[in-house]
Amino acid sequence: MKLYGYWRSSASYRTRIAMHLKGLAFEYEPVHLVKDGGEQKQAAYRALNPVGLVPTLVDGDLVLNQSLAIIEYLDAQHPKNRLIPEDPKQAAIVRSLALDMAAELQPITNLRVLQYLTGTLRVSDEARLDWIHHWVATTFAAFEQRLEQYAGDYCVGDTVSLADVCLVPQVYNAKRFQVDLSPYPRLMGVYERLQALPAFQQAQPEAQPDAEA
């Protein structure tokens, strides 16, 4: 399998976490999202992934975009360390928490949106940072409240799930943009426990071959 990604992309990051949790061997192909206007916008990558976002997984004849679709696929094919519980209600809760992070927060704060804010709307650096802080705070406050109901050591009970896989990259991003994380002690407790796991360490941006100083 080959994974096209970018070290600091949170969607790439969450896919790497899932693959490492499952012990899957894969080739990592960096796609530089910034250099030369972004390699993800160039014809070679677009031929593989018309959407022009990372990651893309290639597994034999299957070429797949969208990190959550990739992880669901890997989870079905490689049941070791299941990320979606078999119980339908538990699965539903895990997916809803994962989507809060990956499908509600991440798309609003990703690179292309930030570029539109500053490039097209001429928003100031300060207003851009406020944008990020606003959406992170909105999402994390609700997530903190939801964890009260569901969390054990991890987001849902004591088993690592898709919700955890999606949480960690958003905390990484929040830290990068200096969001105050003190209002979310439960969320940060889960995050710290996850950070101690080898798969999460192997997947972190700074450990990737395309990481920059």
Next chain:
Amino acid sequence: MKLYGYWRSSASYRTRIAMHLKGLAFEYEPVHLVKDGGEQKQAAYRALNPVGLVPTLVDGDLVLNQSLAIIEYLDAQHPKNRLIPEDPKQAAIVRSLALDMAAELQPITNLRVLQYLTGTLRVSDEARLDWIHHWVATTFAAFEQRLEQYAGDYCVGDTVSLADVCLVPQVYNAKRFQVDLSPYPRLMGVYERLQALPAFQQAQPEAQPDAEA
């Protein structure tokens, strides 16, 4: 089952489509997203759904947010008219197309983001419309290209799937904001065929009890 939603919310819309496709009986509880600053922000609804977005599904003791988590749950519990194919590769493709629409386009153009653009960033009505048109065009152009590979009568072959369920509300939105849809003939062909199906008609915004003129 009880579904909290709003007639014009695309996430509510897609959940209704799925429920009608499966022939599920449910009580519909409108949550007015605009009146009095938005009922979704009020304590009564927040107690049910801390994230403060629609829809929310209540099924016995399960209280579930995130439309895609709800639909995956319903699909597993009620296999009639499966929306996620059983074949893992087909399932992956369906999910990736669904996410292109529901998790990449919709969150950037939903009400709370548009309210932030105009309310906090003081963006003009014209720039707000440009924002919507830009993200719809970006997403639809890639989707049109992907359909070339996958579509039959519907998004993936000749069977209605989660991808179709997610496509229709985004076309509805695009029409509402006068996006030129002529560059997407394949996408619009699929859309027209879906619109002819009873479940899609029953689910449409104007057919809901909380629809406004």
